Amino acid sequence: MDCREFREQHLSYVDDTLPGIELVRMQMHLTECPECSRQDATIRRSLMLFRSLPRIEPSPDFSQKLERKLRDARVADATALHTGRTRRLGAAVTVSSALMLAYIGLSLRQVDTPQDIVLPPVVALAISTEVQPSSGPALEMIAAVPAGLPLWTAALYAEQTPVHFASIESTSAR
Amino acid sequence: MAMIARKQAVQAQPQGATVREQLRAMDDSAVVSAFLGGEERAFAELVDRYQTRLLNFIYRTIGDREKAEDLVQEVFVRVYRHLHRFDRSKKFSTWAYTIASNLAKNELRNRSRNPLVLFQTVQKNWQDDDRPLQFEDSTSRPDDMYRKRFLREIVEESVAKLPEHHRNVFILRELEGKSYEEIAEITDCNLGTVKSRLNRARNSFAEIVAPYME
Numbered sequence: 001m002d003c004r005e006f007r008e009q010h011l012s013y014v015d016d017t018l019p020g021i022e023l024v025r026m027q028m029h030l031t032e033c034p035e036c037s038r039q040d041a042t043i044r045r046s047l048m049l050f051r052s053l054p055r056i057e058p059s060p061d062f063s064q065k066l067e068r069k070l071r072d073a074r075v076a077d078a079t080a081l082h083t084g085r086t087r088r089l090g091a092a093v094t095v096s097s098a099l100m101l102a103y104i105g106l107s108l109r110q111v112d113t114p115q116d117i118v119l120p121p122v123v124a125l126a127i128s129t130e131v132q133p134s135s136g137p138a139l140e141m142i143a144a145v146p147a148g149l150p151l152w153t154a155a156l157y158a159e160q161t162p163v164h165f166a167s168i169e170s171t172s173a174r
Numbered sequence: 175m176a177m178i179a180r181k182q183a184v185q186a187q188p189q190g191a192t193v194r195e196q197l198r199a200m201d202d203s204a205v206v207s208a209f210l211g212g213e214e215r216a217f218a219e220l221v222d223r224y225q226t227r228l229l230n231f232i233y234r235t236i237g238d239r240e241k242a243e244d245l246v247q248e249v250f251v252r253v254y255r256h257l258h259r260f261d262r263s264k265k266f267s268t269w270a271y272t273i274a275s276n277l278a279k280n281e282l283r284n285r286s287r288n289p290l291v292l293f294q295t296v297q298k299n300w301q302d303d304d305r306p307l308q309f310e311d312s313t314s315r316p317d318d319m320y321r322k323r324f325l326r327e328i329v330e331e332s333v334a335k336l337p338e339h340h341r342n343v344f345i346l347r348e349l350e351g352k353s354y355e356e357i358a359e360i361t362d363c364n365l366g367t368v369k370s371r372l373n374r375a376r377n378s379f380a381e382i383v384a385p386y387m388e
Binding site: 010011014039042043045046047049050051053054055056057058059062063065066069070073077 | 221226233247250251255326329372383387
């Protein structure tokens with residue numbers, strides 16, 4: 001065994017965890033190498049010194065301080081639990097309010113686009129070929145009626161213009 | 175019949191055994207189970223078992239006694255809060271030391287970032303020297319007492335000179351008697367790294383202390 005190998009195994013040697021044959025080889029090397037022997041002794045003495053350092057004890061008020069900190073921790077945990085629950089409740093209320101507002105908004109939009117408004121009736125007038133087209137107010141009225149002119153205005157000019165109902169003409173055509 | 179059974183149950187219990195005495199006889203795992211089962215006194219038993227050990231470990235790691243006590247208390251607060259999540263198949267001791275090791279590491283990291291805190295710690299330690307030493311023997315000769323005090327200071331200073339990651343492993347092994355595997359778990363390193371650091375720590379420590387041991 002050389003010094004390098006001795007140093008590599010020294011940890012296990014000091015801790016007495018080497019298998020038997022390696023233990024013997026280490027001991028043989030110590031008898032042959034003064035340098036490694038000195039190093040081994042120094043390390044063992046220093047460890048003995050360190051292990052015999054006096055142990056310190058907790059101060060007299062240690063338990064009191066610890067009890068206070070544990071009490072504070074219990075209070076803090078209880079508060080955090082309550083705050084967590086309150087926050088979750090608040091978040092739930094906020095979300096449900098937002099959903100409600102969204103629903104109301106959508107409902108209002110549907111009212112704005114009316115589905116049920118009934119358009120005023122449009123009188124369809126078929127112009128007879130026998131009648132000379134009038135360039136007077138009757139023709140203008142005909143043009144205006146589909147745009148939503150009230151019926152009574154149309155009726156005023158009705159007698160000026162012969163009325164042919166489209167359904168009669170289509171029936172006679174068959 | 176019931177009376178016989180009751181008599182037998184009373185006889186089975188150790189005479190005069192209080193709850194605390196019963197807890198003292200249990201291993202860590204049983205004490206933890208007792209606490210989680212509602213026995214509040216079980217936590218006091220855990221504190222009794224570990225307060226001195228953790229205090230010495232943290233004190234030797236960070237070198238500040240007052241701060242070490244604060245950190246030990248913090249360890250117990252965290253244990254109290256998180257014990258219900260502790261994996262009972264593992265060793266309680268390893269878990270407690272892991273928390274302690276992390277707190278000590280954080281404390282050293284904070285100090286290195288804050289020169290003012292470092293100065294205050296050094297100043298406080300100088301003042302601590304005025305306190306009577308714990309192992310002073312008043313019947314010893316004055317020069318023996320000096321030598322002991324001197325040696326104690328040398329040993330403590332030598333440990334403080336070790337790099338943090340070497341010191342941690344060194345204290346866990348040499349003072350707390352932890353196995354390599356436990357140290358690996360506490361410091362979150364592999365076994366090879368633990369052995370390597372321990373070997374270097376021992377050599378460095380011996381080198382520093384050697385001149386004073388002649």
